[in-house]
Amino acid sequence: MKKFRHKGSHEYSEASCTGGACGPEDNEHTHSHEHDHEESCHCDHEHSHPHDHPPGCDCPLCREGGGCSCGHDHATHETGKKDLILLGIAAILVAVSFFLPHGETFEPLWWLRLAIQAAATLFAGYDLLIAGFKGLFKFSLDEMTLMTIAVVAAFAIGEGFEGALVTILFKIGEFFEDKAVQNSRKRIDALVNIVPENANLLSPDGSVREIAAREISVGDTILVKVGDRVPLDCIILEGGSDIDTSAVTGESVPVRSETGDSLLSGMINLSGALKCRVEKSYENSTANKIAELVKDATREKGNTERFITKFSKIYTPVVVGLAVLIAVLPPLFGLGEFVTWLNRSLIFLVASCPCALVISVPMTFYSVIGTVSKMGALIKGSKHVEILSKAKNFVFDKTGTLTTGKVKVSGYGSLSALDKEEVLRLAAVCESVSSHPIAKAVIEKAGAALPAPDVAEEIAGKGVKAMVDGKAYYCGSYKLMNDRGIPLDAAPAANLYLSDEENLLGYIQIGDTVKPEAKAALAELKALGAQKTIMLTGDRKEQAELTAGFLNVDEVRSDLLPQQKVENLLTVKQTGVTVFVGDGINDGPVLAAADLGIAMGMGSDLATQTADMVLMSNNLKGITAAIRACRKGMRIARGNIVFILLVKALVLVLGALGYAPMAAAIFADVGVTLITVLNSLRILKVRKESRR
Template structure:
């Protein structure tokens, strides 16, 4: 089979891997073009695929040879005509909500059943969906179909018609669902996703932005394009909302007091009616459009209760219900905004403009217009606008916004600095290495927003429960209103009132809001402290972890060997180091570099050496002052027949501690011994003790080193257990062994070398995300600083979040249960029913806000 799919102008040709069907050759292998119904990929490539997500695009890029292009394109997607093959289309999406590979299979089957696509591939590990279609394929149904299957899809590259809006006024998940349902009834809207947690709405539409904003306002919410939103507008609308609540509250108070004094019942009823109109206009309007889009949200339930109360003459009850509902909603919105501020604060960290060096002048530019390679000048006290490398100057930088480190980090020429961090002391010149959308802070914001939009398992379950609970209680309320009076069990007024109470109790606002607000608060707090938790699923998993396995090198240890001990024999220490420096200076071995670095730090000069020679697997030699000197391992000196009996005990002791021995001498005598070892990080012992303090039962070390080294490091780091002499696949077995022992296991590594173990563990945690894009992409949780200090805090925060979620759920259920029980003896009033719902929702939110204050 040909190894080329279609001509491409990319750096690498697309390859057809074994077992894949080529698009330039049929599966029969007879050289005929593959039909449009073939299951094989049109132009599949494991490396460089030409793709555009969310919009139609050709997957066959033209090459240099136009003749080859026509021949190959003619067989790419269709055997009908050359023209149709030029429009082979492909789209790529990010999938959220998959928790096992069977979810990926479910999505593949669901989309394949539509019969619109030639190929559907879902990769569970990368959470990506690739859809291939022919010339006339429409991708409009991909996002909606994935949503119906219980997941969320987002185009990896949004087209120009996909816009993001901020939505204000939502106080629970049912509000978001009502907006989605309503906008989906508009023909110009292709897809819409609304996240209650972040208050954001993504809409793919062909009509004007103003029309989308107008449609959302019909439901009683405020939508605005993210870049157009102003704080002044927010404040004005918020003040207007509170003025309306205060005025309607005064009317109710006046009517109530007046009914016992000078006012007639009719005047009091008119005051109550006016209060109902003032506070009830918005929910009734929202209810109308919710019903129109077949949604049963809290606005529908409250509106029905208020109108019903008015119809049976309970004007005071109706006015109190709608006023309490409006007040509760306003308080909920204000409280929820506190959780969303964590992301907005991150967005405000990086300055919007930068001083660019243009020859001898400084020019101020918006950061969006700054290109890679330009020189940015940052004065002391200013925030760094873009990621880059220092080319001139020295300073200390407060990296807390990125890594959560409280102590400023010294930066020299050649060091990397990050957008949003603060230049504390010296003036520096920085060469820009990343555009504004690619900076570390931009990636953090994007990842945190994605994380907050994902549903945790508990939240998904609660939403399903609420979806069943609300209609069941609604139908039950109708039964209570109609059947008892028909059966002669009481008056219509009595049972209508009970039914209205049931309608109010049917609103599961507090229950639905119990989980997402807690998750958003926890993820926002973590991001502020230099920890990226990539979703509620991983937050919940972190809270249940009982064992944590650590890779040794670069995680528990520095990953850079250091000289730990010197023993001079036939020379002084300075002479020993000078000879060792001379011998090792031309070697590229890591241990040689360690010795060279140590000597230079001590300010020791090398001698005049010549005739350097590397002895593979044993050491090095050089001639100094006419005599041959050697530096190497025990085996080298045994072959030279140099007696080692005088240092045998010393060697055994050093080796038993897991250190590497470097012997320096001639063919006749020993000058001394240098031992080199990888050292424990300063923060390791404190972090591991902190983990045990927050309830982690097993702290385990995994290493490829020998038993002696592992034992020494384990003792120093105070780990519970260790597994030594492991290959990468052995680390996977160690993780599985811990899981078989009944532990929920987290694996901490660098996100690259430990990929198999990270994938096998229940939770993958990567370190040093600020400097590595791979770590940010591969792990479930990322510690932005290159140390373990944040790990105990992360576990503590996750467990606190789980506790608060449980408290919120139980509190919401108990309040609902008590309200339901009190209805039938006649002890519950309508306003008490509303208070039990809105009051419980506010308490649940305030309880969740405690997560914003969790500290290390």
């Protein structure tokens, strides 16, 4: 058993690995499954070995109901070095048998040739034959059993070369299929395995103790070393470092973080030790939530996958019945020998195996979900891939979705003899007694050190009255000005107005900051064929229209309550498949009402749980990237289905008529499976295209 040296002081065996089905134990014991730690390991061991999905895995190849009824263990089979060596020996033996002299003169060599071909078959397919005979004893006509019968029958009628060649071709196809499947599922594995198992607890006396992350409490202090994954959501208390956020947000460029910055679990510390205060428990930390969402994503089947599952349940017994008829009926009617038709029926059965359909179609959706996750978005299942590929209307919340949610002064001016900078200064002095976000924006804009007002009082819901340099000023909304009898006829629309006891002195306009990528993202949606973009918001009409105008949104509906957002969305749904994008707690109902709900970031638990897709990067361009991937995925899935059915239909007919050899049947099964799985992997190119 191999041992691996941890970067710390512990020595771990393979069994103590924390990836996949491994437990957190750090004692030595043997185990039989393996992981690809090259991308997905988070146990910090210096090793690399191939990944086998554990029992209970929810990926499309492992989950209940995901099998193809062929008996071939697609999920856990893996061609190792030993198999490749034996396959090479088998190929050499077959070549030797082929070049041995033929003819009546060399008749004694017939037995030698057959023996060499039998040895080649055993070297290449000993595991296939073992599985096949087990299937016979269980009365299970699975793929391995059918292949075994075909090979044995070939030798029985003296066609050893064909039997050996069929076995070798099958194993070669299986090898390439395994590699393609492993490459496809790496992205999902990497996302599931971002949850660190352990954390370095920093005690008050300065000592550091490594314990399970689950045992860490909110408020505890932890040490995140260079190279470690951040185990829990936390805030940096001391230190600074470059942080790899790609596993959580999809952003490939490291981000510099300093004291006071927040870190999300699953991120990787690249350059400096960090002392951090834990803000969320293990169960509520971002990495754990993402892992749970990924597990949910692999369970949700779309219409295409459900169709394939139903189709296979009907298709398999039908073709088995046809194979029996092909073997029995023609000889009964004197149309040929039983051996001939039996061979044709075996070719028919091998070619009919639905592996290609049941592997490649889920693999396509699996690849889409994995690819989109690398772009900072998580789609919760293949049914949502289908919906997003057909989306026509895109409805957005405003604050926190199209905008940052951080208010700032967008404009200000004087309506009196005062300079406009003096208007801003006086307003900032008045607002210094308020904790309202608008007050903070005014103070931030004023910038310079401000004196405290002589006397100040807040007028609830309206503004502030303050004495500055012995003079009374009023700073607040239009309601405060109306109460004071100050006319606003000559003033532009604004959030704050400044007046003295009798006259209006100036105004200040406050605006929410538009996200830097928002305008380009909406333009891309239009380029992708979006029918309409709509903004639904509870904000005032003036501010909503200002933002909508800047972003070129087709339609804006403002002053809406949460229930009114739902009502408006339902009217939009009548015109086509509708997507809603929001971030807040009050967006939960409208996210659920949409054909597809998209939540921004890992913010509100309700929004994240209700949504069908989560933009972990909080970047709107993740939507357009996801749409491209989903559309490409649907094109590939449909193309695979058509290709598979056409090839199988052709080989089935030719096999029944005696024009297709067993090698053609192998191609219709393993070859077509390999081609369609490789075709599914083309989705991975969407990631590269999105960067251009």
